Amino acid sequence: MKIENQGECVSVSEILELTAANSAHFRDEVRSALSDSSSLIEINLSQTRFMDSSGLGALFALYRATAERDGVVLRLLNPIPEIEQLLELTQMQQLFEIVRR
Amino acid sequence: MPVPQLEPARPATLRLAFAPDLASARAVSVAVRNFLAEQGVSEKELFTYELCIAEASNNAIEYAMGPNRNLKPIAEALFTPSQIELRVTDHTPGFALPERIAPPSPLTERGRGLFLIQSAMDEVRYLRGTGENILVMRKKRRAARSPAGAPEQAPVVQLTLETCQRELTESRAKMAKMSEELLLRSETLSSIFRCCAELGRIDSESESFEGRLLVDLLHLTSADWYVLRMLSPDGRKLLMAAASEPDLATETISLIGADYTPSGIEASVAMSKVAARFDIRENSEQSEPLRAVGPEGAGLVCPLCFGGTLVGTIAVGRRVGDFPLGRLQDEVIRTFAEFLAIQTLNISRQRKEVRNRVVARELEIAKDIQHLLLPRTLPQMAGFGLAGGLQSAREVGGDFYDAIALGDDSLLLMIADVMGKGVPAALFATTMRGLLLGLAERSSDPAQLLSGLNRLLYKELSSVAMFITAQIVHVDLKTQLLTAASAGHCPPLFIPYGSHSVSSLSMQGLPLGVLPDTVYPQMSARMGSPAVLLMYTDGLIDARNSEGEAFGKRRLKSWLLSNSDPGTNAPEQRDRLVAELNRYRGDTAMDDDQAFLLLTEDRAAGTRAAAPGARRSRQSASPLLSPANP
Numbered sequence: 001m002k003i004e005n006q007g008e009c010v011s012v013s014e015i016l017e018l019t020a021a022n023s024a025h026f027r028d029e030v031r032s033a034l035s036d037s038s039s040l041i042e043i044n045l046s047q048t049r050f051m052d053s054s055g056l057g058a059l060f061a062l063y064r065a066t067a068e069r070d071g072v073v074l075r076l077l078n079p080i081p082e083i084e085q086l087l088e089l090t091q092m093q094q095l096f097e098i099v100r101r
Numbered sequence: 102m103p104v105p106q107l108e109p110a111r112p113a114t115l116r117l118a119f120a121p122d123l124a125s126a127r128a129v130s131v132a133v134r135n136f137l138a139e140q141g142v143s144e145k146e147l148f149t150y151e152l153c154i155a156e157a158s159n160n161a162i163e164y165a166m167g168p169n170r171n172l173k174p175i176a177e178a179l180f181t182p183s184q185i186e187l188r189v190t191d192h193t194p195g196f197a198l199p200e201r202i203a204p205p206s207p208l209t210e211r212g213r214g215l216f217l218i219q220s221a222m223d224e225v226r227y228l229r230g231t232g233e234n235i236l237v238m239r240k241k242r243r244a245a246r247s248p249a250g251a252p253e254q255a256p257v258v259q260l261t262l263e264t265c266q267r268e269l270t271e272s273r274a275k276m277a278k279m280s281e282e283l284l285l286r287s288e289t290l291s292s293i294f295r296c297c298a299e300l301g302r303i304d305s306e307s308e309s310f311e312g313r314l315l316v317d318l319l320h321l322t323s324a325d326w327y328v329l330r331m332l333s334p335d336g337r338k339l340l341m342a343a344a345s346e347p348d349l350a351t352e353t354i355s356l357i358g359a360d361y362t363p364s365g366i367e368a369s370v371a372m373s374k375v376a377a378r379f380d381i382r383e384n385s386e387q388s389e390p391l392r393a394v395g396p397e398g399a400g401l402v403c404p405l406c407f408g409g410t411l412v413g414t415i416a417v418g419r420r421v422g423d424f425p426l427g428r429l430q431d432e433v434i435r436t437f438a439e440f441l442a443i444q445t446l447n448i449s450r451q452r453k454e455v456r457n458r459v460v461a462r463e464l465e466i467a468k469d470i471q472h473l474l475l476p477r478t479l480p481q482m483a484g485f486g487l488a489g490g491l492q493s494a495r496e497v498g499g500d501f502y503d504a505i506a507l508g509d510d511s512l513l514l515m516i517a518d519v520m521g522k523g524v525p526a527a528l529f530a531t532t533m534r535g536l537l538l539g540l541a542e543r544s545s546d547p548a549q550l551l552s553g554l555n556r557l558l559y560k561e562l563s564s565v566a567m568f569i570t571a572q573i574v575h576v577d578l579k580t581q582l583l584t585a586a587s588a589g590h591c592p593p594l595f596i597p598y599g600s601h602s603v604s605s606l607s608m609q610g611l612p613l614g615v616l617p618d619t620v621y622p623q624m625s626a627r628m629g630s631p632a633v634l635l636m637y638t639d640g641l642i643d644a645r646n647s648e649g650e651a652f653g654k655r656r657l658k659s660w661l662l663s664n665s666d667p668g669t670n671a672p673e674q675r676d677r678l679v680a681e682l683n684r685y686r687g688d689t690a691m692d693d694d695q696a697f698l699l700l701t702e703d704r705a706a707g708t709r710a711a712a713p714g715a716r717r718s719r720q721s722a723s724p725l726l727s728p729a730n731p
Contacts, residue, residue, distance in 0.1 A: 021127040053213035082148040
């Protein structure tokens with residue numbers, strides 16, 4: 001996992017999986033990377049091959065962290081179709097800005 | 102040429118026990134994924150199965166409590182081309198799995214696992230046990246995919262409106278037939294269950310269980326009559342057991358007889374044990390005696406048979422018109438027939454069992470009663486021994502004996518046989534013993550005693566057409582003089598003074614209860630030394646061996662002669678006589694009771710101990726040696 005703090009944007013990438021085994025770590029790392037100047041969190045899921053309900057829980061925890069700060073956007077970048085389906089099934093797609101590029 | 106897809110007989114299986122931590126659970130999910138990938142499962146499906154196994158494994162770890170936290174959960178994957186089953190065994194306290202889990206709110210951090218599993222799989226079950234539970238997740242798979250590389254081909258079917266409609270009609274017809282069959286089967290079953298339940302509940306009405314079952318049968322097969330016949334216990338006849346209407350209840354059908362060939366359809370079904378159809382319009386003769394159904398009747402006769410044992414026959418059918426007897430109706434009737442046969446056999450077995458128990462219990466009671474009739478102890482006189490024997494046949498009989506000491510030197514001995522069995526005979530025996538005891542206060546004369554007993558018992562005996570044979574012997578132990586009178590009873594045996602052979606004191610005399618006033622002759626004789634006297638009932642001499650030959654008086658006499666040596670006491674001799682009688686009879690059943698009284702002298706007369714003179718003899722015996730005047 002790689003976290004880049006580029007001023008307003010915190011960009012997270014190289015996440016191979018988000019599971020019960022690593023999601024708490026992921027959540028805490030990303031949360032601690034946030035600063036008052038952060039207005040966008042971009043989580044690049046293009047390399048994420050697997051996610052379970054704990055991974056979803058971690059994403060929700062980040063959503064809550066951004067929701068507490070007005071105007072901060074949480075963007076999920078390029079999830080694989082299986083994960084996108086997972087987000088839809090759990091109605092969580094409405095919490096995030098899902099972007100493909 | 103397409104390669105046929107083969108379904109393996111057993112699923113490919115992966116089974117992993119894993120350390121109870123999340124990292125191990127993750128490793129297990131990956132292992133399951135890899136295992137399924139090896140089976141050729143597509144990437145998209147793999148994600149689903151990996152997710153399900155991960156959720157279940159995580160739960161197994163997160164919800165374990167106390168020392169169970171250290172137990173290893175087990176993950177399993179079973180693969181066949183048509184189904185994938187995943188299982189996770191946990192050691193948690195378990196939970197109640199709802200039929201359907203509603204989607205959780207997106208605004209929660211936890212609690213999505215089971216929802217995801219239920220959404221992804223076709224069937225989810227949670228089997229709760231003590232200490233461990235198993236979450237079973239199944240998903241059906243579409244028809245196996247073509248081997249890797251080969252393009253999937255959709256079957257080419259030209260669908261036209263006509264073919265669609267035809268197929269729809271066919272399907273509907275098939276469905277209707279299937280549901281009819283299902284309904285019929287379920288009604289058959291429920292009818293049988295109803296019948297079973299009633300059989301368990303009632304015992305008094307078990308006769309009519311067939312009737313109730315058969316009404317159900319008519320309803321199910323759209324028949325309008327039935328005739329049930331049961332095989333007679335000797336297996337020679339078919340007896341009418343039940344019929345839907347009285348006019349069908351025809352007479353008994355003989356199956357076996359001299360110069361007799363059974364005719365009629367029920368007889369031939371019973372003989373062959375094979376079901377047969379009949380139609381009176383086609384073959385009126387052969388349908389006998391079911392012609393009573395009417396000139397246009399038709400139906401089926403089925404043997405009631407179970408395990409090769411014929412119990413009866415059942416005929417069902419319609420009075421008018423065709424009896425629709427498809428495979429299904431046929432099957433229903435056969436099911437009923439088999440069930441009826443089983444139940445009938447069961448009931449008859451139960452009845453036999455109950456009957457046997459009742460007989461055994463009656464026999465026990467009878468033996469108890471009979472032994473109550475006998476004196477508990479016999480008087481023991483100095484220098485003499487007295488012993489009695491009684492062997493009961495099947496029923497309680499009326500054989501009994503008694504002995505009354507009249508002072509120290511004389512004895513009154515009685516043996517009797519109430520002609521009749523059961524409790525009435527026992528009652529007379531008890532009464533007679535009581536009366537004798539009373540009469541003996543006034544007289545010790547056997548003839549007078551018998552007359553007295555007859556007078557007192559006559560009314561009661563004649564009113565129930567019973568009578569009693571009895572023998573009374575007075576024994577003067579000092580003079581060894583016997584005085585005897587007989588009321589139609591077997592004469593006593595003894596060895597007379599100065600003789601070396603056994604004689605009997607034979608006298609005429611009517612049994613008690615024949616005439617109101619009867620006078621009995623009496624006779625006296627002196628015994629030799631050592632003295633021996635045997636009084637007995639006819640059961641002894643009438644006892645038969647396996648060849649049907651009676652034991653007889655001669656055999657009894659010769660036994661007495663060879664067993665009259667001094668030195669053996671009366672109980673020993675009694676046991677010897679019982680043993681001799683049993684030896685003679687062998688395995689042959691006893692027809693009648695056997696009772697006897699045996700008086701023996703212990704030693705030669707000179708060695709006899711002097712009788713203590715405390716008690717006075719009430720009456721000395723008549724000194725007559727010839728028949729006495731009554």
